[in-house]
Amino acid sequence: ETGVTQSPTHLIKTRGQQVTLRCSSQSGHNTVSWYQQALGQGPQFIFQYYREEENGRGNFPPRFSGLQFPNYSSELNVNALELDDSALYLCASSGGQGHYGYTFGSGTRLTVV
């Protein structure tokens, strides 16, 4: 059973650019969530997808968008990058919409300069 894999592991972008982060969910999991973790802070919920539909969103602006594909993998897109977007972005997957917990990937470290 493979876990959650994210790519790339590290990324450096310039302010104003756009970025796409990718996530492959654990086999059999149909729910994917994305979290932003700033240095020294707890993860903050960005949004969640269940069977390709967004079914929850945290307090993030519309320039944060996402997709879930038929194989339940997912993308996080961030437009018009700002310096404060520098963070560790975590993807998590779950069966049954997360009631019993999530499996997390190792994250993508995004640095905006």
Add this chain to the structure above:
Amino acid sequence: GNSVTQMEGPVTLSEEAFLTINCTYTATGYPSLFWYVQYPGEGLQLLLKATKADDKGSNKGFEATYRKETTSFHLEKGSVQVSDSAVYFCALSDLNSGYALNFGKGTSLLVTP
């Protein structure tokens, strides 16, 4: 809305000492409660969980009991090891939030030989 409050860190203990990390929560529904651990440079790993009142979650010598009357989910371990050094996050999820995880700010634990 939902929220999680953890004790401030860092916590520094000698090997074989007793560990308690306090966690209290506020929730409008009937949440599931979790402890996640994050080792340096890594993503989050689910340590233990409890899905209803009076449940006790346990794993790798760590325990936490879901106390509805005190809205608490304190993490304990009888004898810590150097390898337990990490950041510990308390989190909750419930139906009202679409089972998205709401994290505390994390408690850093350093265990010295």
